[in-house]
Amino acid sequence: MGALTFDALLRSLKPEGRAPDPVYYLHGDEDILKDEALRALTARAMEAAARDFNVDTRSAADLDAATLRALVDTPPLLAQTRVVVLRGIEQMRRGSKARQELLRYLPAPNPTTVLVLVQSAGEKHDPELARLATTVAVEPLPPERVARWVAHRAKQVGLEIEPDAIAALVEIAGPGLGALAQELDKLAAVTAGRTATREDVATLAGVRRGQTMPHLVDAALERRAADAARLVEPVLEQAGVTGVRILTALGTALIGTALARAELDRGSPRSRLTAVLLQHLRLARPFGLGDWGETAASWARWAEGWSSRELGQALRLARDADRALKSTTVTDEAGVVTQLVLQLGVLRREAA
Helix, strand or coil: CCEEEHHHHHHHCCCCCCCCCCEEEEECCCHHHHHHHHHHHHHHHCCHHHHHHHEEEEEHHHCCHHHHHHHHHCCCCCCCCEEEEEECHHHCCCCCHHHHHHHHHCCCCCCCEEEEEECCCCCCCCHHHHHHCEEEECCCCCHHHHHHHHHHHHHHCCCCECHHHHHHHHHHHCCCHHHHHHHHHHHHHHCCCCCECHHHHHHHHCCCCCCCHHHHHHHHHCCCHHHHHHHHHHHHCCCCCCHHHHHHHHHHHHHHHHHHHHHHHCCCCHHHHHHHHHHHHHHHCCCCCCCHHHHHHHHHHHHCCCCHHHHHHHHHHHHHHHHHHHCCCCCCHHHHHHHHHHHHHHHHHHHC
16 A cells, blocks of 8 residues: 655645545654544545544554454445544554454455554554555654644634744743643633733743743853753753753753764864754754754854863763663752753863
8 A cells, every 4th residue: 555644645635636545554753643634534534514423433452353343344324434543553462353353354445434543652663554554654743844833733723822932832842742732722721812922931831031941951051050050940840841851952962062063073164064064954854953953053053162072071971860860769850950060061170
């Protein structure tokens, strides 16, 4: 069967396009986009008035062979098509009777049923299902599209939001669409009847100006250890922030800065360093970095204040801090992170 991207799936489901395929297999790490794909498939398969009687969603782990067969063979009611959604398809044990029945069904599916197999995030895709269904890889959006998704989602929930507020929301909540959707729902409730501002986003998240994760990372990589240490506790108090998340951000920044330092050491001109780093990012397409242009510019700027040797030491310190945080005997997240950012400042004094 064919393989599609998320965007290609949506294009194929436009009203002027062909009818939905009889079986889809959705896999990948962005579950909220899988839900959007399901809504688009359902909307294309039948009129809204028929959906209460013709959409059946089940957990794959709860099905036996007979129930599965009954679901896919039930004819639609007052409609031409019926949609059956099986979530958590990875939980259907290999070798089980339900799995065997599914594999018997897929080569010759019921033409009046659209069967959608949904795999949870973080699970390896199933080559056998991919071979027998129209496969859709639903992966996290690239950074440049996250803000556009937030604007689109805001319209769906009836929220007017300023562009600056969107940027602040992505900065605070991160690029994960699930967390962003939750924050948009909260904003819509709090700002009903008016446009949400950057201040609304900060207030809802309990964030004061200048006390975000990016501010902490910037202070640490600029070797302003005292400023970074003062930011640790206010940032940790924010919704969804943990010591591990801070260390992940610091470690990523250190790795990027080490890449920038290596480019300088091998002779890349300072005037082109940001462009060179941006090229690396476009080739690697990492997830979770925000705007790649801004990220590359930050790495280039921070690299001026570090030597290659210092960055190696800093990365080892970050590794040790991460191990300490993940130890079951450590509960002082603020202490571990504070110690790390202070140690980064000490490296500079030792080198001076």
